[in-house]
Amino acid sequence: MTITPDFRFRRLRRSPVLRQIVREHHLRPEDLIMPIFVQEGIAEPVDIASMPGVQRFPESQLGGELRRLWQLGLRAAILFGVSDNKDSCGSDTWSDDGLMARCIRTAKAAVPDMLIISDNCFCEYTDHGHCGVVVEDDVDNDQTLTNLQAQVVTAARAGVDMIAPSGMMDGMIAAIREALDEDGYHHIPVMSYSTKFASAFYGPFRDAVDSNFKGSRNTYQMDPANGREALAESMQDEGEGADILMVKPGLAYLDVIANIRQHSNQPLAVYHVSGEYAMIKAAANAGVIDEKAVVLETMLAFKRAGCDLILTYYAEDLLKWLAEG
Ligand code: PBG
Numbered sequence: 001m002t003i004t005p006d007f008r009f010r011r012l013r014r015s016p017v018l019r020q021i022v023r024e025h026h027l028r029p030e031d032l033i034m035p036i037f038v039q040e041g042i043a044e045p046v047d048i049a050s051m052p053g054v055q056r057f058p059e060s061q062l063g064g065e066l067r068r069l070w071q072l073g074l075r076a077a078i079l080f081g082v083s084d085n086k087d088s089c090g091s092d093t094w095s096d097d098g099l100m101a102r103c104i105r106t107a108k109a110a111v112p113d114m115l116i117i118s119d120n121c122f123c124e125y126t127d128h129g130h131c132g133v134v135v136e137d138d139v140d141n142d143q144t145l146t147n148l149q150a151q152v153v154t155a156a157r158a159g160v161d162m163i164a165p166s167g168m169m170d171g172m173i174a175a176i177r178e179a180l181d182e183d184g185y186h187h188i189p190v191m192s193y194s195t196k197f198a199s200a201f202y203g204p205f206r207d208a209v210d211s212n213f214k215g216s217r218n219t220y221q222m223d224p225a226n227g228r229e230a231l232a233e234s235m236q237d238e239g240e241g242a243d244i245l246m247v248k249p250g251l252a253y254l255d256v257i258a259n260i261r262q263h264s265n266q267p268l269a270v271y272h273v274s275g276e277y278a279m280i281k282a283a284a285n286a287g288v289i290d291e292k293a294v295v296l297e298t299m300l301a302f303k304r305a306g307c308d309l310i311l312t313y314y315a316e317d318l319l320k321w322l323a324e325g
Helices: 010-012 016-021 060-072 097-112 141-157 172-182 200-208 228-240 251-263 274-285 291-305 317-325
Strands: 030-039 055-059 076-082 115-120 162-165 245-248 269-273 309-312
Touching: 010 016, 030 060, 030 115, 030 317, 055 060, 060 097, 060 317, 076 097, 097 115, 097 141, 115 141, 115 291, 141 162, 141 172, 172 228, 200 274, 228 245, 228 251, 245 251, 251 269, 251 291, 269 291, 274 291, 291 309, 291 317
Parallel strands: 030 055, 030 076, 030 309, 076 115, 115 162, 245 269, 269 309
Antiparallel strands: none
């Protein structure tokens, strides 16, 4: 007996053009934000063993690298400094001659039209590797906020286009907004790492920034088990004035992305983190997956879940793959 379905979804899948015109989500070059690592005291780019294809750049090559990426179509970069001048509170970050300020000035001079974002944290500038001031074995929230205010005003003075605090301190967006506005930087937007989990997927990043950090960030980053709190964290930051919200990491937290998307009208970003990158690379290098197809599918999953922007180490490859069509 022949069975005849009432409705046939396959009608709209019959040709490439049909599939194309009913496609719900798209990845565009301007959706991508590329993380760039700049290390003090090196003369040539250094490969990062745990992240094949990603390098740390000397300051002298930052401008050239950004110009090259601009030519490929990159429109936004987020800068991470790997400092030689570490101390207990990360004071290099609020020095006008510090690594962060110098990198921002170099980047803006090289590619004035590119959106230059600074990752605003302390972990790459403290000798203990925590994301703030440590008091009695824990990061002191409110002292860290005071330092963060000094840091973001320094970044703004250096010409940064957008501030991106990643330390998961309570009240960080309100503190940053107040400091920026007070110094006349009303126009500088803040992209908050608003829902950031204490994740094992950051493993390779620790290698990338040479962090000798051995402890845990469980007292400030979120427990991966918590979905309601994940929403509350981002809504709190929106209430404090965050212009863009973010979920980090990505693939293990698509439910969190979708939930925030339903509750906020602000642009939403996702950070496809080092461990996510390294896992795809390892599988691709082992010859067991099609790297391009898997990366594009992953990016579309972020868009489908509700993200507008994607921070990813695959940004350069994606620009090439998008251009190929
Ligand atoms: C530190 C910071 C981390 C990342 C970005 N900023 C690591 C951490 O919180 O331990 C991770 C980035 C990545 O894994 O790609 N505030």
